[in-house]
Amino acid sequence: MFYLFHHIPKTAGTSVRVALSKMFQVHEDYHKNISREEMERYVKDRINLSELTERDILCGHWNIIGGRLWEKYPEIDDVPVRKIAFFRPPLDTALSGVRFNVRNGHISDQRANEMLLKRVNYFATTLGCDSENYRQRIDSYWHVGLTSRVQDSMDFIADTISADRVKVARRNVTDPASVQFSDAAIAEFKERSKFDQEIYDYAASVANTAYDAIRQSAVENQ
Template sequence: MKKDYSPHEIIFRDKKRLEEEFEKFENFPPDLKTLKPWVILAGHYHNSRFRLSKRFPDIYENQKVKLITFVRDPLAHHLSMYKFGKKKGHDFVKGLSLSDYLKKDSNFLAATLECTLENYKSRIDGYFFAGIVEEYEESLRQLSNKLGKAMVEKIPFENQTNSNMLYESLSEEEINLFRESNKLDYLIYTYCLTKLQSNVV
């Protein structure tokens, strides 16, 4: 696996140094043509400066690359990110209550995957595989089958943030408001889930 994760403020606290690292990362993406067929390039492309199509301009048309993503229930994802951000001291949650944070970055998933209401189905269909975090074992089974590989015997679980208490602290109004503000994310998630379930044997 080759990592392609952008710099962040936890490592580079000085803003000038962070911007320098951003520019290095932005201007020197990996050359996809040099990657061996068995190499997995892994990264997060949620920062608007480093969207997948900005980093690799022909990525969605490149037939030699197999795009793989995993999506998660949008609210569960936000709760996990909030808890993770607070634990690590990230700027994106600094000074924000959970209620305030849930009002930020509406349709985060759609922005990250560069989806619109008009193209989200074709965008997801363009991926070699879209897994579901809540259906992790089944997702890995189907991905293994598509790759012609044996299913792993023991599935590792890392970076877990049990967010049940955060969910229980939300009011019905807050949950409904989040769902209303993230309609596109839920359409994407539901579409990916339906595709996965349609292949369950």
């Protein structure tokens, strides 16, 4: 059995990965850039899952065509693994993603509205799910967390594996005021991302149920 962190970009993933590195042996499976050659190499360059143990955690975005988690590792639901993922509201995730790309010079701020709309239903695309199977896809994760409660999640993971708790430091944070978006673009994003909102709402319900159970267990064990 091993652990897997599905690092959905702009959901506090960098902060989580650094914290996880203090609990596990981290094996990174990230693509370095978006060139055709790199994508082809990345898709073919698989990590041997059978060699991972309960002290190992595999981390990656798995968010490119052909390299999504269930594409790169089609056997993932048939191996002993505890998958972890975090979610935040779709609009917040998308705005942060665009700001990140502007800050790092990948796009100009003049293209912010355009790039925002390219992130419509990003959760559905990354998870490779549709309206028929998104609940099943989310339920396949051992722990679904919320960005707003990341410390609670990390404490739970540490306690589960009998590791020291780790204070999660905020990393790779974007400034909300750094890029301006039009009201029209935001309204269009919300209208076209209703499915992602449905995915988030379900993930949040799963996460909050888990947080309630963790809190109740802590009370009972006092």
